[in-house]
Amino acid sequence: AQSVSQHNHHVILSEAASLELGCNYSYGGTVNLFWYVQYPGQHLQLLLKYFSGDPLVKGIKGFEAEFIKSKFSFNLRKPSVQWSDTAEYFCAVTQGGYQLIWGAGTKLIIKP
Amino acid sequence: NAGVTQTPKFQVLKTGQSMTLQCAQDMNHEYMSWYRQDPGMGLRLIHYSVGAGITDQGEVPNGYNVSRSTTEDFPLRLLSAAPSQTSVYFCASSSGTSLSDTQYFGPGTRLTVL
Numbered sequence: 001a002q003s004v005s006q007h008n009h010h011v012i013l014s015e016a017a018s019l020e021l022g023c024n025y026s027y028g029g030t031v032n033l034f035w036y037v038q039y040p041g042q043h044l045q046l047l048l049k050y051f052s053g054d055p056l057v058k059g060i061k062g063f064e065a066e067f068i069k070s071k072f073s074f075n076l077r078k079p080s081v082q083w084s085d086t087a088e089y090f091c092a093v094t095q096g097g098y099q100l101i102w103g104a105g106t107k108l109i110i111k112p
Numbered sequence: 113n114a115g116v117t118q119t120p121k122f123q124v125l126k127t128g129q130s131m132t133l134q135c136a137q138d139m140n141h142e143y144m145s146w147y148r149q150d151p152g153m154g155l156r157l158i159h160y161s162v163g164a165g166i167t168d169q170g171e172v173p174n175g176y177n178v179s180r181s182t183t184e185d186f187p188l189r190l191l192s193a194a195p196s197q198t199s200v201y202f203c204a205s206s207s208g209t210s211l212s213d214t215q216y217f218g219p220g221t222r223l224t225v226l
Contacts, residue, residue, distance in 0.1 A: 004154065043116075044202065044217040090154065099170060100215075102147075102154030 002027040004093050006103035013081055014111050021076040021106050023065075023091030033074040034092040034100070035065055044090070050074065061085070083112045113138050118203050118218035125193040125225045133188040133221050135203030143206045143213070144186040145170070146178065148199040149220075155202065161186055193225045 003026040013019060025031060035047040048059025055067040065076045074091060091103040119134045137144065145160035147170075157170030161180040175197060177189040186205075190197060201221045206213040 009152070043219055044204075046214045049214075092154070099157050099160075100155075102156070104152055104154045 002093055002095060002101045004091055004101050004103040006089075006091055006106050008106050009104065010107045010109070012109045012111065015083055016080050019076070019078040019081045019085070019108070021089055021091075021108070023074045023076065023103060025072050025074070025093045025101075027095065028069075028072065029095060032094045033065075033067060034094075035059065035063070035074075035076050036090045036092060037087050038090070039084075039087045047076070047089070081108075081110050083110045086110045115139065116203055116205055116216050116218035118201075118221050120221060121219065123221060123223050125190075125223065127194060127225060129193050131190050131193065133190075133201055133203075133223070135186045135188065135218060136184050137186075137203075137205040137216070138184065139205065139207065139216065140183060141205035141207050141216070142183070143208065143215075144180065145204050145215075146176070146186070146188045147202045147204065148172065148197075149202060150199050158188065158201075190223075195225045197223065198225045199223060 005024045007022045033050040036044050037047045038044045047063050048057050050057045050067045058064045063078050067074050088105045088107050090105045092100045094100050116137045142163045146158040147155040149155050156172045158176050159178040161167045164180050164183050167178050203218040204215040206215045
């Protein structure tokens with residue numbers, strides 16, 4: 001069965017630092033990949049998604065993610081974080097059908 | 113649009129009690145789903161629906177029932193609450209029946225079962 005690993009449960013960075021959050025999934029084949037974000041007190045919302053084509057995907061608020069099929073990875077990146085990026089970030093995968101498989105989430109804290 | 117709304121925001125139940133968590137969306141979305149979120153774990157799908165009158169089980173359906181009599185509403189029923197059902201519950205919807213469509217989430221219901 002498909003599973004998703006987010007290796008860092010908590011990440012603390014200073015403003016202007018670069019960010020990379022890891023996401024690995026377990027099952028090969030055609031996958032669709034997502035990053036969702038939950039800001040404090042807000043709903044979960046889509047950050048970016050990959051279905052096909054260019055493996056480098058750009059999302060909202062300056063985030064991007066790179067799909068590396070050979071590594072089963074879909075890491076999230078941002079070159080320079082801001083205090084407002086403090087949130088919990090979730091990676092999710094589907095192989096079609098109606099079920100998303102979610103990672104456990106990474107809590108990101110940005111120190112001003 | 114209000115988007116996806118959930119009520120109540122917080123609920124405390126005693127073991128064995130039943131209750132219904134409400135979810136509604138005003139975006140005319142076909143796909144709706146219920147997840148639970150537990151500490152240190154990702155969201156897990158409980159039940160989902162691809163349209164009025166159509167529901168199916170997700171990863172963790174035991175102890176929960178759903179129905180979809182209208183496009184707008186997708187209530188989740190706990191038949192006999194157990195402490196293991198203490199969790200945060202999220203409802204989500206999307207416009208199509210494919211997960212390629214962005215899912216929109218409600219604010220969540222924090223449930224405690226004593």
